[in-house]
Amino acid sequence: MKLTDFDFDLPEGLIATRPARPRSAARLLLAEGGTIADRHVGDLPQILRPGDLLVLNDTKVIPARLTGTRARQTPQGEAVARIEITLLEPAADGWQALAKPLRKLRVGEVIRFGDALTAEVAEMSATGLRLIFDATGEAFDAALQQVGAMPLPPYIAALRAPDDQDRDDYQTVWAAHQGAVAAPTASLHFDAPLLEALAARGVEFVHVTLHVGAGTFLPVKVDDVTTHRMHAEWGEVTPEAAAAINRAKAEGRRVIPVGTTALRLIESAAPEPGRIAPFRGTTDIFIYPGHHFRVTDGLMTNFHLPKSTLLMLVSALMGAEKIREIYGHAVRDGYRFFSYGDASLLIP
Template identity: 75%
Template sequence: MKLSDFDFDLPEGLIATRPARPRSSARLLLADGDMLADRSVSDLPNILQPGDLLVLNDTKVIPARLSGRRTRISAQGAVTARVEITLLEPTAEGWRALARPLRKLKPGEIVQFGEALSAEILSISQTELLLRFDAEGDALDSALDQVGAMPLPPYIAAQRAPDEDDRTDYQTVWARRKGAVAAPTASLHFDDELLAALRARGVEFAYVTLHVGAGTFLPVKVEDVATHRMHAERGEVTAAAAAQINRTRAAGGRVIPVGTTALRLIESAADEDGTLRAFDADTDIFIYPGYRFRVTDALMTNFHLPKSTLLMLVSALMGKERIRRIYRHAVDNRYRFFSYGDASLLIPPRPE
C-alpha cells in the first residue's frame, strides 16, 4: 500500500481559516454506505437515532504557542534574541517543546515570556528541546493564559496569526481536562443548543480523554504505508465510560466517535470482541486499510490532509474507493477543509 494511494488535489481556497458561525451551521456531508447527501451539522438530531452513543473527547487545548526572548551571557554582556516556542507535553523533568530557531539555542539559556513567565533550556536534541518553567501547577496555567496563544495548525498559522477569537473557536464546549496542543476538531461543530436537541432525540454521550499532540500534523515520509511509525498520545477511558459503551452495544445502539482521536482511543481500549476495558496509557495505534474495527459503527470527522494518517483511517473505515468518491464530492461542492472546516458523517456499509 503506497503513500501516493492517499493523495488528492485540494484547491487552496477550500482550506478554512475561520470556523462557521454558529458552530452547528457548518455543512455536513452524510456518507451512508454509497449514498451521499449534503446536509448541515444542525441536522444531526434528524439523522441520528435514539440509542446512538456519541463518544466525545473532553481534552482541553492549552495556549501552547509562546513568543519570548532568550538571553545569553557573552564576553560582550547579555545578548537577547526572539524565539518561538510550541509546547508538546510535560515530563517529569520539564516540558518538551519545539522551537524556532532551534539550532541557535543553547542549554542553560533563559527564555522570558513577557513579565509573567520564564523558562530555562535544559537540553536540546535535533528536533526539540526541554524547558523548565519558573512556575508550575495553577500558577503555570495562569501564566500561560496570559502570555500564550492557541496552537493553530500549520496550514492556518501560515495564513494568519492566532487571535482572541481562537481561544474560544479552537476549544470544544465540553473541554475539561487540560493537556492537548491541538483540538479534536470534529467536536468544534457542537454547541449547547445542538447538544440539547440530540439529548431530546434520545442520543447519548460518553466522554473519553485523548490529549492530542503536535504529532497529529506530522507528514508521513515513507512510501510503504505499513512501515510508518505513529506518534504516541496519552489517553484515558474510565471504567464508567467503558461500561456505557458496552451497554450501548449490548442494546443494539451504534457507537459513533466524534473525531479520529476518540475513535483511535476506543479502538485501543477494546478487546478483540469489541468489549471495552478501562484504559489509561499512551496509544500509538495506526489505523489504515485492512484494519478490523472492533467497536466503531460510524464516525463524525472533518476532511483531512492528503497523504495523512487520518485520511488512511477514514479509508480503512469506508474503503479507499468510497473515500475517493466522498472527497471528490466534497471538493466539487466546495466543502471547507481541515480543522476549521466542514464535517462528514461516515457510516460504513452494513455487512451482508
C-alpha cells in the same frame, strides 16, 4: 499500500481559516448506505437515531504557542533574540517543546515570556528541547493563559496568526481535562443548542479523554505506509465510559465517535470485537485499510490532509474507493477543509 494511494488535489481556497458561526452551521457530508448527501451539522438530530451513542473527547487545549526572548552576552554587549516555542507534552521534569530557531539555543539559557513566565533550557536534541519553567501547577496554568496563544495547526498558522478569538473557537464546549496541544476538531461543531436537541432526540453521550499531540500533524515520510510509526498520545477510558459503550454494543445501538481521536482511543481500548475495557495510558495505534474495527460503527470527522494518517483511517472505515468518491465530491462542491472546516458523518 503506497503513500500516493492517499493523495488528492486540494485547492488552497478550500482551507478554512475561521469556523462557521454558529458552530452547528457548518456543512455536513453524510455518507451512509452507499449514498452521499449534503446536509448541515445542525441536521444531526434528524439524521441520528434514538439510542445512538456519541463518544466525545473531553480534552482541553492549552495555549501552547509562546513567544519569548533570550539574552546572551557577546563581545559587542548583550544580544537579545526572539524565540518561538510550541509546547508538546509534559516531561518528568518540565516540558518537551519545539523551538524556532532551535539551533541558536544553548543548554542553561533562560527564555523570558514577558513578566509572567520564564524557562530554562534543560536539554537539547536535534529536533526539540526540554524546558523547566519557573512556575508549576496552577501558577503555571495561570501564567500560560496570560502569555500563551492557541497552537493553531500549521496549515492555518501559515495563512494567519492566532488571535484572542481562537481561544474560544479552538476549544470544544465540553473541554474538561487540560493537556492537548491540538483540538479534537470534529467536536468544534457542537454548541449547547445542538447538544440539547440531540438529547431530546434520544441520542446519548459518553466522554473519553485523549490529549491530542502536535504529532497529529506530522507528515508520513515513508512510501510504504504500513511501515509508518505513529506518535504516542495519552488517553483514558474510565470504567463508567467503558460500561456505557459496552451497554450500547450489547443492546445493538450504534457507537459513533466524534473525531478520529475518540475513535483511535476506543479502538485501542477494545481487546476483542464488541467489547471495550477501561484504559489509561498511551496509545500509538495506526489505523489504515485492513484494520478490523472492534467497537466503532461510524465516525463524525472533518476533512483531512492529503497523504495523512487520518485520511488512511477514514479509508479503513469506508474503503479507499469510497473515500476517493467522498473527497472528490467535497472538493467539487466547495466543502471547507481541515480543523476549522466542514464535517462528514461516515456510516460504513
